[in-house]
Amino acid sequence: MARERVSQAEEWQAWAQRYDVEGGIRTFESGLTLKVFLGAVFIGLLMMPGSIYLTLVAGQSGAGAAPWVAVILFTELARRSFTTARRQELYILLGLTTLAVGSGIHYRAYPFVWYAYFINTPQAASYEIADKIPYWVAPAKDAIAIAERSLLHMDWFWPIAIFLIMKLLSEVRYISAGYFLFRLTADLERLPYPLAPISAQGATALAETTGRGETWRWRVFSIGSMAGLFWGFLYIGIPALSGVMMSKPIEILKIPFIDFTTSIEGFAPSGMFALATDFGQILQGFVLPFPIIFCEFAAALFTQFFLNPQVLYRFEILHQWRPGLDMRGTQLFNNLDFWLSFDMGKSFSFAAVGLAASIPIMLSLRKGQQKGTSMRGSLTPPPGRGDFPIWLMAGIWASSMGLYVWIVHRMVPNFPVSFLLGFAFLYTPLHSYINARTFGVLGRPLFQLPYIHQATFILSRYEEIDIWFVHLPDEDYGPGTQHWRVLELTGTTFTSDVLGRVLIVPLLIASTLVVWHFVWKIAPIPSSQYPFAQTWWPLYATEECLWKTSLRDGNSQMLQAIRGDYVSAGFTSSLAIYGLLWMAKLPSMWFYGIVGGIGQDPGMMIPRVLGAFIGRFYMIKRFGLKRWFMFNPVLAAGFTCGVGLVGMGTVAIALVSKAVIVKPF
Amino acid sequence: MEKIATALIFIGAIIWGYSILFMEARWKPQMLSAAILITGIVIAHVWEELFREKR
Numbered sequence: 001m002a003r004e005r006v007s008q009a010e011e012w013q014a015w016a017q018r019y020d021v022e023g024g025i026r027t028f029e030s031g032l033t034l035k036v037f038l039g040a041v042f043i044g045l046l047m048m049p050g051s052i053y054l055t056l057v058a059g060q061s062g063a064g065a066a067p068w069v070a071v072i073l074f075t076e077l078a079r080r081s082f083t084t085a086r087r088q089e090l091y092i093l094l095g096l097t098t099l100a101v102g103s104g105i106h107y108r109a110y111p112f113v114w115y116a117y118f119i120n121t122p123q124a125a126s127y128e129i130a131d132k133i134p135y136w137v138a139p140a141k142d143a144i145a146i147a148e149r150s151l152l153h154m155d156w157f158w159p160i161a162i163f164l165i166m167k168l169l170s171e172v173r174y175i176s177a178g179y180f181l182f183r184l185t186a187d188l189e190r191l192p193y194p195l196a197p198i199s200a201q202g203a204t205a206l207a208e209t210t211g212r213g214e215t216w217r218w219r220v221f222s223i224g225s226m227a228g229l230f231w232g233f234l235y236i237g238i239p240a241l242s243g244v245m246m247s248k249p250i251e252i253l254k255i256p257f258i259d260f261t262t263s264i265e266g267f268a269p270s271g272m273f274a275l276a277t278d279f280g281q282i283l284q285g286f287v288l289p290f291p292i293i294f295c296e297f298a299a300a301l302f303t304q305f306f307l308n309p310q311v312l313y314r315f316e317i318l319h320q321w322r323p324g325l326d327m328r329g330t331q332l333f334n335n336l337d338f339w340l341s342f343d344m345g346k347s348f349s350f351a352a353v354g355l356a357a358s359i360p361i362m363l364s365l366r367k368g369q370q371k372g373t374s375m376r377g378s379l380t381p382p383p384g385r386g387d388f389p390i391w392l393m394a395g396i397w398a399s400s401m402g403l404y405v406w407i408v409h410r411m412v413p414n415f416p417v418s419f420l421l422g423f424a425f426l427y428t429p430l431h432s433y434i435n436a437r438t439f440g441v442l443g444r445p446l447f448q449l450p451y452i453h454q455a456t457f458i459l460s461r462y463e464e465i466d467i468w469f470v471h472l473p474d475e476d477y478g479p480g481t482q483h484w485r486v487l488e489l490t491g492t493t494f495t496s497d498v499l500g501r502v503l504i505v506p507l508l509i510a511s512t513l514v515v516w517h518f519v520w521k522i523a524p525i526p527s528s529q530y531p532f533a534q535t536w537w538p539l540y541a542t543e544e545c546l547w548k549t550s551l552r553d554g555n556s557q558m559l560q561a562i563r564g565d566y567v568s569a570g571f572t573s574s575l576a577i578y579g580l581l582w583m584a585k586l587p588s589m590w591f592y593g594i595v596g597g598i599g600q601d602p603g604m605m606i607p608r609v610l611g612a613f614i615g616r617f618y619m620i621k622r623f624g625l626k627r628w629f630m631f632n633p634v635l636a637a638g639f640t641c642g643v644g645l646v647g648m649g650t651v652a653i654a655l656v657s658k659a660v661i662v663k664p665f
Numbered sequence: 666m667e668k669i670a671t672a673l674i675f676i677g678a679i680i681w682g683y684s685i686l687f688m689e690a691r692w693k694p695q696m697l698s699a700a701i702l703i704t705g706i707v708i709a710h711v712w713e714e715l716f717r718e719k720r
Contacts, residue, residue: 360714579674
């Protein structure tokens with residue numbers, strides 16, 4: 001019997017409905033209330049200094065689990081006060097506390113103290129960089145502000161002023177472009193965003209605990225949390241706690257993988273196989289579409305056991321591989337020889353296929369509008385979602401980006417403006433659109449052009465060092481699109497989310513600056529007070545010097561690794577696979593699976609594959625398709641929460657123990 | 666249109682295979698086949714969205 005053709009749009013629509021456990025019927029409510037805002041500010045400001053401090057001391061901030069802790073605290077307060085918390089409120093709280101706790105934990109996010117250190121390092125002096133650092137990055141190395149370790153000093157006026165303007169403009173760009181791409185990929189193209197329900201269902205389950213009756217969500221969330229606590233203790237807790245007392249921590253399962261690459265080299269030279277031991281990924285396997293996981297795994301097996309050893313190695317395309325190399329070595333050399341270029345090509349094919357699919361959908365919209373169709377599959381938003389005019393958001397992004405390019409041009413006036421415009425208005429939209437689509441289908445970004453800055457600097461023939469200190473206008477708004485889908489799934493109005501962010505961001509920027517000032521006042525950074533920074537910052541300084549001077553002789557190994565023949569092979573072979581699947585009337589999910597899996601390590605996928613098989617062949621039969629798709633995001637959210645809690649708890653115990661136990665050696 | 670799209674994709678895939686096997690995977694013939702494939706894929710989607718009779 002002939003297979004019936006299903007268009008890509010219809011296929012995505014079906015998957016999106018499967019992940020939309022409430023069947024797309026919901027009312028939208030504002031999640032921003034005064035108590036949510038004050039709660040986020042309070043918890044954020046309480047935890048953010050700790051996160052910054054811990055990052056400098058131990059290199060781990062605990063920021064991953066902190067928002068969930070905040071939400072659990074909030075729901076407990078609501079229960080004790082005999083009030084209820086709505087899921088919209090909890091999701092907004094989750095978002096705002098994530099912003100607050102994560103603000104400034106990376107030394108690069110608020111780079112003033114880093115540059116105050118870097119400008120005075122022997123590395124910067126020996127590489128002849130120290131005297132060339134622009135005034136808008138850091139004050140002079142003998143400035144009073146640096147000697148007094150103070151950020152609240154006029155010497156920092158230009159660095160902080162430029163930083164504030166850039167930061168605020170970047171918020172505007174990320175909000176407007178993320179929204180624009182969401183409308184394109186979720187509303188118009190109907191991509192399912194398979195990982196979005198995890199956050200949505202987590203907030204929903206916790207909200208239900210404050211109500212009168214507990215539903216299946218809370219039970220499933222609790223099962224997931226207990227599984228997460230157990231797995232987190234086994235996988236993270238035991239190594240962290242045993243590391244306090246023993247010189248070598250006990251690992252029940254080797255973290256993060258067991259390498260079998262040298263074991264398979266006899267029959268699959270240049271192939272790699274490292275078994276991932278994070279079996280928490282089984283939960284991801286439950287959630288992601290089965291055809292994608294299965295095709296990814298099959299393509300990865302084909303790559304590592306046939307393509308690499310029998311074709312690429314035999315024809316000496318993979319010419320740097322040598323027997324005895326472990327997974328990391330094999331991956332590095334194989335990437336340099338072939339896969340780096342091939343992967344770039346296949347990423348471009350995602351954009352080509354996406355445009356080929358979405359332009360006809362837009363054309364068909366005119367027909368649809370005449371017939372009065374709306375909702376998903378069109379650009380007409382659902383009523384009450386709090387949408388913005390799409391042209392307005394596009395205009396805001398374009399103006400903000402234009403202003404950004406103008407400021408960067410003023411900062412580095414001799415750098416060709418055409419490159420800045422190319423980054424801003426060609427590369428960024430393409431990059432973001434591709435990753436928005438891959439997030440919508442696979443739940444992860446796939447497109448990254450390596451060393452694009454270095455390539456640009458070579459092509460521009462610009463030799464001044466100041467360009468290395470500028471944040472070029474290449475941005476990726478793709479991952480941010482998932483956030484809008486979660487808002488939609490939780491029934492939270494978009495306007496309340498934007499308002500929350502607009503209100504909290506200026507507050508966070510100011511308070512993060514003040515916290516960094518006080519942390520710097522406590523002791524010099526790096527110093528023995530901040531062991532992690534003391535260990536790693538000198539290495540980072542050397543690395544930074546190497547990068548900033550890497551093109552002085554016009555030679556870069558990574559740039560030489562990018563070869564046109566292999567890029568075009570990746571591009572064309574992916575298009576051929578898409579075309580042939582279309583001819584055979586097979587689902588386009590297969591394309592994303594196959595192309596996503598080519599070149600990958602199958603061992604890293606095994607936990608996810610296990611989850612996919614258990615879900616497909618046991619759970620669906622046990623619970624039924626609809627119930628299972630209702631359960632699994634809630635289960636995954638509970639699991640994430642459990643692992644996060646145990647991780648945060650054990651790391652805190654380990655840190656306290658290390659602070660008070662004096663070892664006799 | 667469906668047949669045109671099928672033919673173009675088929676021709677593009679054949680040229681791509683030929684360029685890999687017999688032309689040392691040089692980028693010019695590959696990009697020629699990519700152009701043919703993209704044309705075929707665009708026609709396929711235009712047909713699906715605008716001209717196909719849906720049940």
